[in-house]
Amino acid sequence: MPIRLDSCSADFPARFSEFLATKREVSADVDHAVRAIVADVAARGDAALIELSLKFDRVDLGKLGLRVSAQEIAAAEATCDPKALEALKLARDRIEAFHIRQKPKDDRFTDALGVELGHRWTAIEAVGLYVPGGTAAYPSSVLMNAVPAKVAGVPRIVMVVPSPDGVINPLVLAAAKLGGVDEIYRVGGAQAVAALAYGTQTMKPVSKIVGPGNAYVAAAKRQVFGKVGIDMIAGPSEVLVLADGTANPDWIAADLLAQAEHDEAAQSILITNDERLAGDVEAAVASQLKTLPRTAIASASWRDYGATIIVRNLDEALPLVDALAPEHLELIAADPESLIGKIRNAGAIFVGGYTPEAIGDYVGGSNHVLPTARSARFSSGLGVLDFVKRTSILKCGPDQLAALGPAAIALGEAEGLDAHARSVAIRLNRR
C-alpha cells in the first residue's frame, strides 16, 4: 500500500524526512564495462560499433549500414497510423511555437565610462540526440529534444537509436524527420554515446549529447562529459498533485496512474487538505488499476512509492512541495493561480482540473524533459538555452583603460599576479 502521512501527527516531520530520502533507483555499477566500450569505440570507430551492435542488438550493421537512409525513413513514415502522424505534427508545431519565445537575445551596451559591454548567443555547432529503442522508444521525446535544438539554430542534429534485431519504431523515425533531425544512425548503448563524443569514420563527432537512456547510456554520458556537453541524467518520473476538496477524485487517480505506468520506480503523490478526497482518490486508483494494460508496473509503482499527504490547508503544503521539488506539479484547487507564485521548486506546473499532465507530455507545447529526483531545486527542463551558449564581450578604448586600469593593477598585485598587472600597466605607460 502507498503510504499515508498526516501533517497533524506528532511524527510527521520525521516521517516526511524519511519519505524525502527514499531512494527509488539503484544505479547499476556499469562504469567499468562502459569504460571499455567507450575506449574501444574511440580507438576503432565503426568496426567497434559494428561488433558491439552484433553482440548487443543482434544486428549486422556491416551489411545494413550505420546510417538510416532517407528512403528508409520515408518507408517507415508510410507505415505509420495517419492519426498518430497528425498528432505528432500538432505536437511539433506547438513545441516550436512555445520554444521560439525562449530564444535569448544578444546584448550590447555602453556604460557611463564609455566601456562597451555585452554578450552574444550562438548555437552549439552539432548536437547528438540519444533515443532509446524497444518499448521505451517514445516519438514524443524525439520532438521534445530535437525541436528546441532546431529552434536554437543548431546546424547539425544527429540522432542515434538502437535497432534490436534490426527494428526501429517507425514513428520514432517519422518524429525525427518532423523534428528536423539531420542524420540518424542505428546504434545505441554506451557505444552510440562514445561515437557521438569521439566520432568514427562514418559519424562526425558532436559537441553536446542529450536524451534519456538506460544505466549504460547514463554512465557513458557521465564519462564523456567534459569532452562534450551533456544534459541532465534523467531519473524515474514523478507527479505531485496538490488538490483541495473541489477536485474530481477520478481525474486525480487517472493522473497518478499515468505517472505510475511509466516505470516501477515512478512516483505519484497526492497532497490535499481534504481527507475525504484522499480516501476517494485511493479508492479510484484501486478501481482504475483493474482495467489498465500496464497494471503490473503501475501497481508496483503506486504500492512502493505512492503517497497521500494530508495537510490542514494548502499553504501548509507549499514547503512540502518545495522540498519534494516535483518534476510535474498539478494544482487542482478552487484558485490554482494564486498558488503558482508561492512555489519555488517544480519542473512544470499544470494549472487546474482541465490540464492533466498528459497534455503537457504530448501537445501542450512546453517541454516534457524535466528535472527529476528533486533536481528542480537547482535545474530546469530542457529548452532552447540548452542548445546555445553565451560569449561575453568587453571593449575599452584608451580612456576606459585609463579609468579602470589602476584598479585592475591593484587587484593583480594583491593577488600576486604581477603579469596581470603589467599587461595593464604596459598599455597605460605607452599612451
Next chain:
Amino acid sequence: MPIRLDSCSADFPARFSEFLATKREVSADVDHAVRAIVADVAARGDAALIELSLKFDRVDLGKLGLRVSAQEIAAAEATCDPKALEALKLARDRIEAFHIRQKPKDDRFTDALGVELGHRWTAIEAVGLYVPGGTAAYPSSVLMNAVPAKVAGVPRIVMVVPSPDGVINPLVLAAAKLGGVDEIYRVGGAQAVAALAYGTQTMKPVSKIVGPGNAYVAAAKRQVFGKVGIDMIAGPSEVLVLADGTANPDWIAADLLAQAEHDEAAQSILITNDERLAGDVEAAVASQLKTLPRTAIASASWRDYGATIIVRNLDEALPLVDALAPEHLELIAADPESLIGKIRNAGAIFVGGYTPEAIGDYVGGSNHVLPTARSARFSSGLGVLDFVKRTSILKCGPDQLAALGPAAIALGEAEGLDAHARSVAIRLNRR
C-alpha cells in the same frame, strides 16, 4: 620552445589536429579517497569536518569554530590595503551592473486556442561557493561567483574556504562580505563539498555548489552531482590572441604571459597573419619573462603549451578559433568589431588593443569564470542563469482540453501508455 605552426605547410591540418588534442591536465585519480571522505562527512557531520581539517589543514576547528564570525570578518577587513579594498568595491559594482542585465524574465501568454502557457524563473534557495585557500585564494573570484548569485536573488549564499594552519586571506573575507555572502565556514577540500551537499549539525545543506578547486574538490563535486547541482569543472586557463600587423607585440606578449603565470598547464596562443609580428611577440615574451616574479611558472607554461600560428589572412583563422574554442579571446586588429560576429566558440571576447584580458579578470564587469578546455563549444561563462531555474506553466480549460485532447490520446495510445490516454479521456467524457 613553444610550437610554431604555419597554415601554408602541407602538414598543417595534421599538426593543428595534434595540437588540438594536447592534454594539459593529468587528473589525479582521487575518486576512491574522496568517496571515503564524502561518506564520512555525510555520516558523522561536524565531527568528521573537525578531524579532517586537523589532518589536512593542521587547524583545530573544535576550538576555533567552523563558522567565521562577523567580528573576524571585520577584523580581517581592517588589515586589508585600502587601495585593494577600493578596487574590490569598484569590481563588485561593475560585476553587479553587468549581471543585472542577465536577469531572465517570466513569460505568460495565451495562444490562439486559449491555452495559457509560459514559464516562471525562481532563484535557487541556497548556494555553496567553494573558495580555494593558500596561494590560489583569489578575492576577485569570490566576487565573480557571489555577485551573480546575489543578483539572481539567492536567499542564502554559503562560502567554504580552507584555513591551512588557521590562516585565511583577509581580502577573501572582505570580498565575501562585499559580495553578499551570508555564511562562511573555514573548511575546504572534499570534506567541505560533502558538508555543503549533505549538511552537518552546524551547516545546513545547499542546493548547488559552485567555484573552483583542486582535484579532490573537483572529484567531490562530480560525486555529489545529482544530490545537488554543480557548475562546470574548471581546467587550466587559456588565452588566444588573434592579431594582425597593427598590433603592438609588447602588449600581446604581456597578455600571453598574464595567462601563463597562472599555472604551468595554462595555455597562451597567438594567431596572426603577420609573420613579423609573430617573431616580435616571441622575442618580447622572452624578454619580459626575465623580470617576472612568477617566471618559473610562466616559462614552463609558454614552453610546454604556448603556440604561434601563422595564417594567410584573419578569415582563415576563424575556423581555427572555433576549433580551439578559447576561454579568452583577444581580437587585436584594424577592425576587430567585424570579427566578433564570425566567431562561434569563445568564452569571452576582448575587443581591440586597449582591452587586455586582465581588465575582464577584475573590473570590466563581465564574469571571469569561463569555459576551459574547449568547452566553450557547448557551455557559457558563469552568470545569473546559473543561479535560477525555470518552471514551465500550462493551463487548459474545458475547451482547450477538448481541442488538444484527441491528439494527446492518439500519442498516448501510439506509445502504449494507456493510462496517459485515459487521464485525458476521462475528462472529455465527463464534460
